[in-house]
Amino acid sequence: MNNDGSNDKDKKKLRSQSWFGRQDKMGFYYRSFLKNSGQPQDRFDGRPVIGICNTWSELTPCNIHFRTLAEHVRYGVLDAGGYPLEFPVSSLGEVTMRPTAMLFRNLASMDVEEAIRAHPLDGVVLLMGCDKTTPALLMGAASADLPAIGVSGGPQLRGVYRGQIIGSGTNIISMSEQLRAGEVTLEEFHEAEAGMNRSSGSCMTMGTASTMASMVEALGLGLPDNAAIPAVDARRNLLARMAGRRIVELVKEDVKPSDILTRGAFENAIRALAAIGGSTNAVVHLLALAGRVGVDLTLADFDDLGRDIHCLVDLMPSGRFLMEDFYYAGGLPAVLRALGERDLLNKDARTVNGRSIWENVEKAPNWNAEVITSFDAPFKADAGIAILKGNLAPDGAVIKPSAASPELMIHTGRAVVFESVEEMHHAVNDDALDIDATCIMVLKHCGPKGYPGMAEVGNMPLPSKLLREGVRDMIRISDARMSGTAYGTVVLHVAPEATAGGPLALVRNGDMITLDVPARSLHLHVDEAELAARRAAWVAPEPHASRGYQRLYIDHVLQADRGADFDFLVGRTGSPVPRDNH
Numbered sequence: 053m054n055n056d057g058s059n060d061k062d063k064k065k066l067r068s069q070s071w072f073g074r075q076d077k078m079g080f081y082y083r084s085f086l087k088n089s090g091q092p093q094d095r096f097d098g099r100p101v102i103g104i105c106n107t108w109s110e111l112t113p114c115n116i117h118f119r120t121l122a123e124h125v126r127y128g129v130l131d132a133g134g135y136p137l138e139f140p141v142s143s144l145g146e147v148t149m150r151p152t153a154m155l156f157r158n159l160a161s162m163d164v165e166e167a168i169r170a171h172p173l174d175g176v177v178l179l180m181g182c183d184k185t186t187p188a189l190l191m192g193a194a195s196a197d198l199p200a201i202g203v204s205g206g207p208q209l210r211g212v213y214r215g216q217i218i219g220s221g222t223n224i225i226s227m228s229e230q231l232r233a234g235e236v237t238l239e240e241f242h243e244a245e246a247g248m249n250r251s252s253g254s255c256m257t258m259g260t261a262s263t264m265a266s267m268v269e270a271l272g273l274g275l276p277d278n279a280a281i282p283a284v285d286a287r288r289n290l291l292a293r294m295a296g297r298r299i300v301e302l303v304k305e306d307v308k309p310s311d312i313l314t315r316g317a318f319e320n321a322i323r324a325l326a327a328i329g330g331s332t333n334a335v336v337h338l339l340a341l342a343g344r345v346g347v348d349l350t351l352a353d354f355d356d357l358g359r360d361i362h363c364l365v366d367l368m369p370s371g372r373f374l375m376e377d378f379y380y381a382g383g384l385p386a387v388l389r390a391l392g393e394r395d396l397l398n399k400d401a402r403t404v405n406g407r408s409i410w411e412n413v414e415k416a417p418n419w420n421a422e423v424i425t426s427f428d429a430p431f432k433a434d435a436g437i438a439i440l441k442g443n444l445a446p447d448g449a450v451i452k453p454s455a456a457s458p459e460l461m462i463h464t465g466r467a468v469v470f471e472s473v474e475e476m477h478h479a480v481n482d483d484a485l486d487i488d489a490t491c492i493m494v495l496k497h498c499g500p501k502g503y504p505g506m507a508e509v510g511n512m513p514l515p516s517k518l519l520r521e522g523v524r525d526m527i528r529i530s531d532a533r534m535s536g537t538a539y540g541t542v543v544l545h546v547a548p549e550a551t552a553g554g555p556l557a558l559v560r561n562g563d564m565i566t567l568d569v570p571a572r573s574l575h576l577h578v579d580e581a582e583l584a585a586r587r588a589a590w591v592a593p594e595p596h597a598s599r600g601y602q603r604l605y606i607d608h609v610l611q612a613d614r615g616a617d618f619d620f621l622v623g624r625t626g627s628p629v630p631r632d633n634h
Contacts, residue, residue, distance in 0.1 A: 064304075064306065066098060066100060066101070066174045066303070067172070067173065067174050067198075067627065067629060068100070068101035068135075068172040068173065068174050069098060070172070070629040071172035072096040072101070072172060073096070073098065078632050078634065081634065082172065083096050095135050096135075099133055099134055099135050100133075100134045100135065100174040100175060100299075100300050100303040100304070101134070101135045101137060101172055101173055101174050101175075102129045102134045102135065102136050102137070102173070102174065102175050102176065102177060102296070102299050102300065102303070103136075103137055103138075103139055103167075103168065103171065103173040103175070103176040103177070104122050104125050104126065104129075104136055104137065104138040104139070104176075104177050104179065104296075105139060105141055105164060105167070105168070105176050105177065105178045105179060105189060105193075106118055106119075106122050106138055106139065106140055106141070106179045107140075107141060107142075107143040107144070107179055107180055107181070107182075107185040107189070108122070108140070108143065108179070109143035109145065111143065111145045111148050111149075112143040112144065112145035112147075112148075112181075112182050112185070113145065113147060113249075113252075114145070114146070114147070114181045114182035114205065114208075114252075114253060114254040114255070114261065115143060115145075115179075115180075115181045115182055115185065115205055115254075116252050117205065117252035117253070117283055117284075118179050118181070118205060120289070121179055121203065121205060121288070121289065121292045122138050122179060122292075124289040124290075124292035124293045124296070125177050125179070125203065125292045125293065125295060125296040126138070126296065127293050127296060128292065128293035128294060128295060128296020128297040128298075128299075129177075129296040129297070129299065129300060130296075131293070131296070131297050132296070132297040132298075132299075132300035132301065133300060134175075134296075134299070134300040134303075136296070137171075137173070139167060139171065141160060141163045141164050141167055141189070141192075142156065142159060142160035142163045142188070143160075143182075143185060144156050144157065144160055144182060144183070144184040144185050144188060145182055146182050146183045146184065146260075146261075147182075151503055151504070151505055151507055152503060152505040152506070152507035152508065153182075153183060153184040154184060154505045154506050154507065154508075154533065154616070155503075155504060155505025155602070155605060156184070156188075156505075157184040157187055157188045157191075157337075157340075157616075158188075158191075158605070158609070158616075158617060158618050158621060159601060159605075160184065160185070160188035160189075160192070161187075161188045161189075161191035161192040161195070161621070162192065162621070163188075163192065164178075164188060164189050164191075164192025164193060164196070165191075165192035165193070165195045165196045165625075166192075167192075168192065168193065168196040168198055168627060169196050169625070169627050169628075169630065170630060173198060173627075174198070174199070174303045175198060175199035175200065175201075175299045175300070175302055175303040176193060176196075176198055176199070176200045176201075176299070177200070177201055177202075177203055177295055177296060177299050178190070178193055178200060178201070178202045178203065179203055179205065179292075180202060180203070180204055180205070180264075180268075181204055181205030181206070181253070181254045181261060181265075181283075182205075182254055182261055183254075183259070183260040183261050183264065183333070183536075186202070186204065186261070186264035186265065186267075186268065186337075187264060187337035187340065187341065189202070190202065190268070190273065190309075190337075190341050191340055191341055191344050191617070191621075193309055194309045194310070194313060194341060194344040194345050194624060195344050195621065195623070195624040195625060196624070196625070196626065196627050197308045197309055197310050197345075197624050197625075197626045197627060198308065198627045199299065199302040199303045199305075199306065199307055199308055199309075200273070200299075200302075200308075200309050201273065201274065201275070201295050201298060201299050201302065201404045202268040202273045202274040202278065203274065203275075203278065203291065203292050203295045204254075204261075204264075204265035204268060204274065204278050204279065205252075205253060205254060205283055205288075206253050206254070206265075206280075206281050206282050206283035206284075206285070206288045207253050207254055207255065207256040207261070207262055207265075207280065207282055207283060207374075207375035207376065208220065208249060208250070208251045208252065208253035208254065208255070208256045208282070208283060208375075209250060209251040209253070209256065209282055209284060209376060210256060210374045210376050210377075211223065211247055211248035211249065211250065211256065211374075212247050212250070213243065213244045213247040213248065214243075214247075217374065218244060218247065218248055219248075219255075219256060219257040219368035219369070219374050219537065220248055220249060220255040220256055220257055220259070220537060221255050221257055221259050221369070221535050221536070221537020221538065222257045222259075222368040222369040222537045222538070222539065223244070223248065223368075224248070224537075225511070225535075225537070225538055225539070227241060227244055228241075228513070229513065229514065229519055229524070232481075232513070232516055232519055233516070233519040233520055234520070251282075251283060251284045252283045252284060253282060253283025253284065254283070255536075255537055256282075256374045256375045256376060257367065257368040257369055257374060257375070257536075257537045258328060258329055258330060258331070258365065258367040258368065258369065258370070258375070258378075258536065258537075259331055259369075259535060259536035259537035260331040260333040260334070260535065260536035260537075261536070262279065262280070262375050262536075263325065263328065263330035263331040263333070263334050263536050264331075264333075264334060264337060265278060265279045265280075266279040266280075266324060266325075266328055266330060266384050267321050267324070267325065267330075267334055267337070267338065269384050270317075270320050270321040270324035270325075270384065270388065270409075271312065271313060271317045271318070271320070271321050272312045272313075272317050272320075272401055272402055272403035272404060272409055273309065273312055273313070273403075273404055274295075274404065275291055275294060275295055275298070275404065275405055276384075276385050276405070276412045276413070276416075277291060277379070277383050277384070277385065278291065278384075279378075279383060279384040280375055280378045280379035280383035280384060281379055281383075282375070282376050282379060285379075298404060298405060298406075301406070302404060305406075307402075307404070309345065310345050310624070311402060312401075312402050312403065312404060313341070313342075313345045313347065314347070314401065314402075315347050315348070315349075316398035316400070316401045317398070317401045317402075318338060318342055318347055318349050318353075319353075319357055319398055320388075320391075320397055320398050320401055320409060321334075321338060322338070322353060322354055322357045322358050322437075323357055323358060323361055323391055323396050323397065323436075324384065324387060324388060324391065325338075325354075325358065325436070325437060326357075326358035326361035326362075326363065326435065326436030326437060327361055327362065327363065327364045327365065327387050327390070327391060327436075328363070328364070328365045328367070328384070328387060329363040329365055329367065329370040329371070329431075329432070329435065329452075329454040329455070330437075330536070331452075331535075331536025331537075332437060332450045332451075332452050332533065332534065332536070332544055332545070333508075333533055333535075333536050334536075335351070335354055335437060335450055335545065336506075336533070336545065336612055336615050336616050337615070338615075339351070339613070339614060339615030339617075340614075340615030340616065340617040341615075342615070343614065343615055343617055343622045343623070344617075344621070344622070344623065344624055345624060346623060346624070350613075351439045351447075351448040351450075351613050352439060352448075354436075354437045354439055354450075355436075355437070355438060355439040355572065357436075358436025358437050359434065359436055359438070360434055360436070361391075361396065361434070361435075361436040362425075362427055362430030362431070362432065362433050362434060362435060363430060363431050363432040363433075363435035363436075363454040364387055364390060364424055364425050364426070364427070364430055364431055365378060365387065365423065365424055365425075365431065366422065366423055366424075366425060366431045367423075368537070369455050369536075369537055369538060369539040370431075370432065370435075370452075370454040370455045370539070371431060371432075373422075373423050377420070377423050378423060378424070380419065380420065380423075381418060381419050381420035381422075381423035381424045382416060382417050382418045382419050382420070382424055385412065385413040385416035386413075386416045386417065386418040386419075386424050387424060388409065388412075388413040388416070389413045389414060389415075389416040389418075390418075390424075390426070390427060392409075392410055392413060392414065393427075394427055397409065397410065432453075432454045434453075435453045435454035436453075437450060437451075437452060437453075438450070438451045438452075438453055438569050438572060439572060440543065440567075440569070440572050440573060440574040441572060441573065441574065442573045442574040442575040442576070443555060443575055443576050443583075444529075444546065444555050444556060444559070444565065444574045444575060444576040445543075445546045445547060445554075445555070445556075445574045446547075446548070446554075446555065447547035447548055447554075447611060447613045448545070448547050448612075448613045449529075449543050449544065449545055449546040449547065449574055450543070450544045450545040450612075451541070451542065451543050451544065451569060452542075453569060455538070455539040455540065455542075456525075456539075456540065456541040456542070456569075457525045457540070457541050460525065460526075460527055460541040460567070461541070461567070461568075461569040461570065462567070462568050462569065462570065462571075463490075463492075463527055463566070463567050464564060464565065464566040464567075464577075465490050465491050465492040465527060465564070465565060466490070466491050466492065466562060466563070466564060467491070467492050467494045467559055467560070467561060467562065467563040467564070467565050468485070468486070468487045468491045468492070468493050468494065468561060469494045469496070469559055469560060469561050469563075470493070470494065470495045470496065470512075471496050471497065472496070472497055473495065473497075473498055473503075473507075473509050476493075476495055476509075476512055477513075479515075480512065480513050480514065480515045480516060481515075481516050483516065483517045485515055485517070486561075487515050487518070488518070489518055489521075489523045489526060491526065492526070492527045492528070492529060492565050492567070493512050493526060493527070493528045493529070494528075494529050494530070494556070494559050494565070495509070495510065495512055495528070495529070495530035495531075495532060496530070496531065496550035496551075496556055496557060496559070497531070497549075497550050497551050497593065498510070498530055498531055498532035498549075499531030499532065499545075499546070499547075499549025499550065499551060499552070499611070499612065500549060500605075500609040500610070500611060500612060500616045501549060501551045501552055501595075501606050501609060502531065502549055502550060502551030502552075502593070503532070503596075504596055504597070504602060504605055504606050504609070505605070506531070506532060506533050506545075506549075506612065506616055507532055507533065508532065508533050508534050508535045508538070509530070509532045509533075509534075510528065510530040510532035510533055510534040510542050510543075510544045511528065511534040511535070511538040511539070511540055511542045512528045512530070514526055525540050525541055526540075526541070527541045527542075527543070527565075527567055528540065528541070528542045528543065529542075529543040529546065529556075529565070529567075529574070530542075530543070530544065530546065530556075531545065531546040531547070531549035531550055531551075531554070531556055531612070532544060532545075533545065541567075543567065543574060545612040545613070546574075546612075547611045547612045547613040548611055549611065549612070551592070551593055552611065553587075553590065553592060555576065555583070557590055558576075558578075558583055558586040558587060558590065559576060560586075563576060563577065563578055564576075564577040565577065605618075608620060610622075
């Protein structure tokens, strides 16, 4: 009889015991080498072995505090009687990686999946922060399907410049446009740089990092308040410790990601995405994650579920405030409660803390109705992610109405076309460019195959001569993505992409295009006979890579409407115990 009243024969054999529970040559081998760090024999007595999957890297400044965060997870695992083992995986730094961190999301997910499956782990805590580390870890853990819990690193403190609040990404874009327009000096530009990112943590706007941290919480894979606690707040460390405790219980209860990531959980995430004014990048990441667990999720679901949802959260880039304010106002639990009170939440969806999503949030307070508005007086009405279709995007395109200009939501304009991002950057600074504020900027070959990696270049800089005239927004259309911190009337993720031969490849200067967001339409005013002639003359561009990972990516990446995952990674393998290594 054990101290907890149970018998050993009643306990489920843990996966790690296939390594550590053996009294033979291989058991000696597996245990002995770990003892070189001072581990006592009772570490291998059948207690859950918990992996701490860490994306710390000096090349990922948003995650620079993860060594400390991992220590608090370790304390929690030890508190609960588990055996913690930290391991590294690829860390994707949005700031420094070229050509784009998105190119490596699928590679990192493979790293996570294979690391979990290859090692003697019974459960895993996922430490994630900067944009692509979150979906990569979620996707890899979902495919391995071992008990898992997500811990986000949290947002930075507010940026401050000359007494004004500034937000990461959002004010980088606005101030760079001011610099190009001659409205700020280079010295002022550099001064703002120093005041924007003044603590560890990810972007403190509702960019992709904060959006995906919110998705972790809305999906039920993270503890309540995971989304918004600032990185340097002691309560972030407490959350990490509690996650360490909870993962041990999840192992004992045998609760896996596939038990949490149901259709209902994804519906909750989509509605939460609309209510927070979240990043368009969440669309491709949620589609990819759903593909890993076999949930039938499509682009249409984002429109069907999010179309009539009000944006309740007044945060940059759509609004005024920042993630620190969001947390103090009540954070995501307050938003989920507002959704639940309108029957817009699958209330019985399971979460990793053992309670339903509704049990977690039904009493969540809203401390600041300016930051988190009500459904009766929303920050922006009916502002969920909009999915557009038409002859220019037969498989769909995405726009974020909450960050767009209302006067451009229905507009017909002349196309000004750029065949590459290099051509675009050169042209927008050329005063001879034939363009005015009524035109529609079109950028090609920046999708999954074309860039490659579907870079965040869709929010094209406006032409310098128009900036000097005071123009601050125009319709921009591309097969690229844009940063979640960005804003403007920007149509993204056009599928199929130009490089794959989608209709976007056929657009020429002078063509007329109509964007009609209320009708969810994106139409190219060129007749079918002319399009057929253009298609017959079109020649596919040469791939950017002839070998290595980039060639693998180009050959196997799915289009944006399917999450830009690899075709051979859709689905999950689980965590069968591999063969011995000797």
